[in-house]
Amino acid sequence: MAVEKKGTMMSELDYTKAQLAFFYIIVLLSLDIFNPVKIFLHVFPSIAAWHIAAVAIICMLYTFIVNLRELLYFAVKVFFHSILSIFFNDVQVVGKENIPSYGPVIFTSNHANQFMDGIMIMCTCQRKISYLVADKSWNRAIIGHLAWAMGAVPVKRAQDSAKMGTGTVSIRAEDIAAIDESVTDSVLKVTGKDTKFVTEMKAGDKIRLPGSALGMKIASVASDTSMTLKVEEGIKALLSSSKACENTTFDILPRIDQADVYRYVLEKMSSGGTIGIFPEGGSHDRTDLLPLKVGVALIAYSELEKDGINVPIVPVGLNYFRAHRFRGKATVEFGSPTYIDPSTLADYKRGGADKRRVCNDLLARIENSMRSVIVSVPDYETMQIIHAARRLYRPDARTETAEQRQDMGRRFAEGYKRLLIQTSGNPPQQWVDLQERILDYQKELNELGIRDYQVTGLDHEEVEIGEETAGSKADTVLHRMNVIGHIVHLMFLVMLAAPPALLLNLPVGLAARIYSNRRRIVALEQSKVKIKGYDVMLSERVLACIVLVPSLWFFYGALLMLFTSLDWPTLAFCFTCFPLFSYWSIMAAESGMVDVKDLRPYVMRLFPSSRRRLAKLPATRKALKADLRAMVKKIGPSMADIYFERDVDWQKIQLETKNMSSQDLEHIVSKKNE
DSSP, X not given: OOXXXXXGTSOHHHHHHHHHHHHHHHHHHXXXXXXXHHHHHHHOTTSOHHHHHHHHHHHHHHHHHXXXXXXXXXXXXXXXXXXXXXXXXXXXXXXXXXXXSSSOEEEEEXXXXXXXXXXXXXXXXXXXXXXXXXXXXXXXXXXXXXXXXXXXXXXXXXXXXXXXXXXXXXXXXXXXXXXXXTSTTOEEEXXXXXXOHHHHOOTTOXXXXXXXXXXXXXXXXXXXXXXXXXXXXXXXXXXXXXXXOSSBOOEEEOOOOOHHHHHHHHHHHHTXXXXXXXXXXXXXXXXXXXXXXXXXXXXXXXXXXXXXXXXXXXXXXXEEESTTSTTEEEEXXXXXXXXXXXXXXXXXXXXXXXXXXXXXXXXXXXXXXXXXXXXXXXXXXXXXXXXXXXXXXXXXXXOOOHHHHHHHHHHHHHHHHHHHHHTTTOOOHHHXXXXXXXHHHHHHXXXXXXXXXXXXXXXXXXXXXXXXXXXXXXXXXXXXXXXXXXXXXXXXXXXXXXXXXXXXXXXXXXXXXXXXXXXXXXXXXXXXXXXXXXXXXXXXXXXXXXXXXXXXXXXXXXXXXXXXXXXXXXXXXXXXXXXXHHHHHHHHHHHHHHHHHHHHXXXXXXXXHHHHHHHHHHHHXXXXXXXXXXXXXXXXXXXTHHHHOSSOOHHHHHHHHHHHHHHHHHHHHHHHHO
């Protein structure tokens, strides 16, 4: 697993020095003539060996206590490395050169896999990171203890304290249409029916309408049935997109005082520490970013105001493949840092509308930087199209690096967005037809249970047994030998891996799957932004395994003690073998799954209907590949840098796409008004 090279926890020189020091100490302890302790005792015979040992133990305890948090962080990081190596097949890192080597840093990341996101970044970054963790997670068993060991900071969130308001509220459509977000201190009137505004809420709290994840800040409460909302950026779009603003239920989000959190964070950065933030405010399983919370901008400006430090804000893109599945893949990408424009500090200090404006501008730049390290698309179907198009477009038999894969995926994603913008949401029919063909091709692959890379090899399987020609006979024999080799290898792995898999992994795996699915359902019911709740599944599965795996080992150890006559050394040896057997079983099972996938096309050929479908796939893929390349060649020049440039500034591209989208939206609205 390409999670981390040797030189990420320490430099290559430090690593070499540590190795030399280790072997030097072994030499000293192995030969009495070079052992400094024995030489010292020989020179001063009045001093006993236990005197030196006692002093050394006291020094060790003092060092351990003084550096407890550092040692804990290192130990937890090593533990999480082992977790990643078990639950992920491959983790690749891109853009490590963008991480400042020293000084304060704010890491901002998308939040697609609950607790695993922080673990992923912590294990792939050489800097020690203190994460802001929701107070709800901080108070959970195991999760809270590990977060404490990592030096995380608990943060209370308004959505965790949300409660249903009494009665219903209404906002007039005329008032929504008249909203002018550019007017300072403007408000929006809200009327209630059977409500208790005075007793249930106060100025500074927020209300949230059904189906929305965002809250609207309360400006003032006049009576139990009348209040006003503060008009802020995005409120008009939020209310316009709401299904109903008349006689609708609402949630109350109380105002949370984060003064202590800000104080700790600023002290941390003042001493050169780093902070990790998920600006979306919570994990989700959507294919695009949620609106960012303003907290990260406030922290950056506060540090510039307090200590004069312009903290680099480094975006981190977490791109998962089969995120909620066991043995998935992930790419962690660190992007170019974003900095505050120092000339805007005066506006921030002025407060009011000027402060909101500069914070929102910084937040928009942070969002662009975060989009530059992920492949963001509007929905899951588009994500399928983008991934399929990327695979079809690349030359066959070419091995892509993680950086190349990310770059090509973003080119297709941004190109697709621009195509929709340029055509006002009505792309040419030729592209629509090609898109449907790509989806049909992907659906066919899914139904047959094979991968795109296997389709190119199906051409070699056209020759039936007994019909080999002189030209294809050698290829046919080689393919049959390959099939036999896969079968023999698979049987060998099954014989070796089946006992530990059945005894050690299967019970834990089944229990963890049931538990994680139940937690997914609970999280889905409590969330306003999740689609299916897949973002919590892997984290909950890992949490269950952390508890169940050692519990099962102790259970088997107790059985061995009760029903066998093994001595203590043998029992200890058996107990230490459990993790080795368990890990071996996982690796062997994964290798066996590769054989199963490689054999799948041959098995499917046993069925006549599947054989006919398989025979059509190479020609279908070849035609799709040619048509896709022709389409890209046709519309590519209109995409400017995305098509022509080898090295693309993705933050610039994101900003250009956003501006194009805003201009297009204004054009469509004005056209409708005419």
